[in-house]
Amino acid sequence: MTAPATGRLRRRVAVRGTVQGVGFRPYVHRLAVDLALAGFVGNTANGVLIEVEGPADDVVRFCALLPEQAPPLASVTGVGWEDLPATGTADPFTIRSTDRSTGRTQLPPDTATCADCLRELADPADRRHRHPFLTCTHCGPRFTIATAMPYDRSATTMAGFPMCPACAREYGDPVDRRFHAQPVACPDCGPRLSLIPADGTGVRPARDAEALARARELLTAGRIVAVKGVGGYHLACDASDARAVAALRDRKERGGKAFAVMCADLATTERIAVVSAAERAELISARRPIVLLRRRTPADGLHLADQVCPGSPHVGVMLPYTPVHTLLFGLPGDPPGPRALVMTSGNRSGEPIVTDDEEALTRLAGLADAWLAHDRPIASPCDDSLLRVRADGTAQVLRRSRGYVPRPLTLPVPVRPALAVGGDLKNVPCLGEGEHAWFGPHIGDMGDLATLEAARRAEDRLTRLTGVTPGLVAGDRHPGYHSTGWARRRASELPGGTPRLVQHHHAHVASAMAEHGLDGTTRVIGVAFDGTGYGDDGTVWGGEVLLAGYTGYRRFARLSPAPLPGGDAGVANPCRLALARLWAAGLPWEAHLPSVTACTEAERVVLGRQLERNLACVPTSSMGRLFDAVSSLVGVCHRAGYEAQAAMELEAAAARARDADARAYPFDCVPGRGALANGWDIDPAPLLHALLADQRRGTPASVLAARFHRGVAGAVAEICGHARAATGLTTVALTGGVFANSLLEEMSAARLAADGFTVLRHGEVPPNDGGLALGQLMVAATGGPATHHETE
DSSP states (O other), X not given: OOOOSSSEEXXXXXXXXXXXXXXXXXXXXXXXXXXXXXXXEEEETTEEEEEEEEEHHHHHHHHHHTTTTOOTTOEEEEEEEEEEOOOOOOOOOEEOOOOOOSOOOOOOOOBOOOHHHHHHHTOTTSTTTTOTTOOBTTBBOSTTTBOSSSOOGGGBTTTTSOOOHHHHHHHHOTTSXXXXXXXXXXXXXXXXXXXXXXXXXXXXXXXXXXXXXXXXXXXXXXOOEEEEOSSSEEEEEETTOXXXXXXXXXHHTOTTOOOEEEESSHHHHHHHEEOOHHHHHHHTSTTOOEEEEEEOSSOSSOOOOTTSSTTOSEEEEEOOOSHHHHHHHOOTTSOOOOSEEEEEESSOTTSOOOOOHHHHHHHTBTTBSEEEEESSOOSSXXXXXXXXXXXXXXXXXXXXXXXXXXXXXXXXXXXXXXEEOOOSSSBOOEEEEEEEEEEOOOOBOOOSHHHHHHHHHHHHHHHHHHOOOOSEEEEESOTTOHHHHHHHHHHTTSTTOOOEEEOHHHHHHHXXXXXXXXXXXXXXXXXXXXXXXXXXXXXXXXEEEEEEOSSOEEEEEEEOOEEEETGGGGGGOHHHHHHHHHHHTTOOOOTTSHHHHHSOHHHHHHHHHHHHHTOSEEEEOOHHHHHHHHHHHTTSOSSOSSTTHHHHHHHHHHHHTTTTOOOOOOOEEEXXXXXXXXXXXXXXXXXXXXXXXXXXXXXOHHHHHHHHHHHHHHHHHHHHHHHHHHHOOOEEEEESGGGGOHHHHHHHHHHHHHTTOEEEOOSSSOSSGGGHHHHHHHHHHTTOOOSSOOOO
């Protein structure tokens, strides 16, 4: 109820959204004081509660301005109020202590150091000059230091650092930029750095400024330093030092997978990469993600070591986002040092990121020559986020973590309280209740018990910070997934005791639908292309076209299956996948073919017997495996050292020849048989015939790769046309890890749009398995079927 704007008025205002840890209470205080209003503001478990009293016109003006002038990190999702009897008080407006009752509010993500703090960091006259933990209300750690909600210093890992009198004055001064900034500290009372050398390095331990100076010296000398950040440790080395990069790659057993690079500033970034306006905006945003950029060839005076991103036309770059990073690159007057550092996750390959200091000394032993540590604990591990920017300026997030988590996503339909555990690759759990879903940070691949335990801890932390108590657990249908076992064990603790297991590609499509705000009343044509997903028939799916909503789906089309020799273990050998594809298409293994020559004679003999006798050959409709096979057929990649290597190198080859011609290799879309009698098969045999014919004519591999990409995009458009003719559906969702391929996604979306389709592409939610849990949540928590076969 709103009173007329006359006389004196007292109003209670409840604000919901990301309004804690972002300077919202100080902002409210300043606004109320400016309008000479009495009352108070305080944090509650549901957000911020305000009572204001004064002339009615001023109270009404206060409520109008409140959401419009909020601090930059705040996100107001709702404002409600009720009018109360005026008390006549003229007492000053105050900030009250936090209400500890139960409820829910939204904690902000960690954000990069703001411009004001950077100026203080570099100012010799400022008392926080060179302070490695400089922060204020508008920047710094939030999610990674929070241990509980509501967000106050006592509920963070800063609780063990009592404020000195100077910091306490700033913290309590309503006009100060650090008013109620929970991580506030200074050199007199804050966390401290330490440099811990590895045994036998001859380096002396150091503290504070000397620790940073020594770390810079080590990096300049080609050493590897484990650097503790806000969400975990990085392993850092000079990105221009070929020996240092090679040593890091060897020690971490990284294979050929690209490293991320942190550049000192934007100018340095532009020396090694081509940066568009949209990419620049992402690089300097408060989120500070890793942005995939096109490498500048040749580089402008700063040459990255070839081993940073071998064979890739792109380099992943981020800018400094903590004072420690800024100081590692040096302030004016410091000795020269590296301007670009490899910054890769502080872990051994396949393990979760290291956050604990004692654990870092053991788990990173043999990898690092020294540790640049500090004594502020990390409450929640959080890896760097990764994205690419499309030609149209929109972003596609490929790893959603630091800078995004735990910001909620708004759901198109309300869901019951639920936990979705995701899959085994790129694992990210997700909690949902009502109209919101919260992704946890990136966990990684569940290859061992350490990663599974990390995922369980992430769930526990996310539950505490969001206040969601799951009554339902969702997971993947793959019977052998570690995540499925986790879902079963977690569900056994709840009434009913059974998880909702969601088909992998249905979850991908539901994830895209949810991100785009579809309520599920109308189905979409879901094109779900990835490497692997457990199918309803027990085979490996991955080239799927589904007619899907949240409550069910029908498999309308698939890539024609081929044997997967050796199952998942065979994925590391694209040359074998190529020969299996040729065998399935009835094509001979001609001696001149790159895939044939890449396999040893013994391999070919064993593989031939496997295929003839159907031994250890699971049928797969995976589009990801077709990309691997073609990568080998054209001579690009025969052995893969990391996930998607063959497909990524094929994309890079195709990009070099995308404008060479407009030819596209043909697929044959034919009516399906058996279980797919009401659907279609997308047969690549004609494509393989045409590709091999061009190869005999000496067509370059890059041209072959580009024609293959156009062929896949053409097949997507053709099969979606058949689906529209059969159903009248006109919305297509492109989803699954294969659509992280920017060239394929761009070509497919353009063809579909030209044919009159509405095309849904992923943005903030990754298209790969990092976005899988959102789809699981939507299918399970909106009442979708459980473990039985779903059809419509």
